[in-house]
Amino acid sequence: MIKLHHLNASRSIRILWLLEEIGEPYELIKYARDDKTHLAPASLKAIHPLGKSPVIELDGQVIAESGAMVEVLIKRFAPHLAPDENSAEYSDYLTWIHFSESSAMLPLLLKIFNEFEIKSGTDLKFLNDYAETEFNNVFSYLNDYLNGKNFLVADQLTGADFMLGFVVKGALKWLTSESKFLHIRRYVRNLENQTSFKRALDIDAN
Incomplete structure (x- = not known):
């Protein structure tokens, strides 16, 4: 088991x-x-x-x-x-699985950690601007990619969505422009509507 x-x-x-x-x-x-x-x-x-x-x-x-x-x-x-390993979508599948912990996670963590540092009185001379630039770059790219898509790959739920869902749900707090990241917001709502996701949240909370 x-x-x-x-x-x-x-x-x-x-x-x-x-x-x-x-x-x-x-x-x-x-x-x-x-x-x-x-x-x-x-x-x-x-x-x-x-x-x-x-x-x-x-x-x-x-x-x-x-x-x-x-x-x-x-x-x-x-x-x-997952898509068939011989399909054209398989490389996209792997790309988005690894995107979650590489390209997407770093700028999100920097934003979170920078907020803690600023609240404690730290004068950030480089990291704040760097995090802001990287965050907007990565999540603008993701938002554009999600235009017209319910899921990341082949218009169906795949392992890539399980990986990225955690990141984008956490990033919503920082996506301050309501109109700029509409596709990401719609994507997150779609994931939140999955029955298995709702069950997982209930288990996590209890």
């Missing part, structure tokens, strides 16, 4: 959502953030040395990267959530 080591309010929601969509039996092992530091508990280090979530156990193997989990779980249990 699949075991998911799940930390609340984390990237782990991706894998929880995927497992709910797949419908394969799994064991959920929950962890709560520290009330003061908001960091993951030290007990996660007993599962993987980095002490982060998500982590899954599958056939005695520990897998600790979201993208790898998505690819492994879909290939084994839900191949319909």
Whole structure:
């Protein structure tokens, strides 16, 4: 059986959502953030040395990267959530899976961390402008790409959406122009309407 080591309010929601969509039996092992530091508990280090979530156990193997989990779980249990490997869409599929943790995540994290630093009185001389430029560049590109699309690849739900959904939902707070990112907002609403996504949110909250 699949075991998911799940930390609340984390990237782990991706894998929880995927497992709910797949419908394969799994064991959920929950962890709560520290009330003061908001960091993951030290007990996660007993599962993987980095002490982060998500982590899954599958056939005695520990897998600790979201993208790898998505690819492994879909290939084994839900191949319909990925294009055929010989199709023209497969390279797009892989591109968007990796876009989530590379191009998209860095500017989002910089925006979040910069806000903490500014509130604490730090005078940011470079990072603030850099983060703003990169954020607008990446999410404007994504917004243009999503014009007329309900999903990222082949107009169907795929592993790429499970990966990117977490990022764009978190980025909505920073997409201050209501008219500039309409396609991203519509895309997020579509993901939020997925039954499996709603179930995952309920599980995460309880």
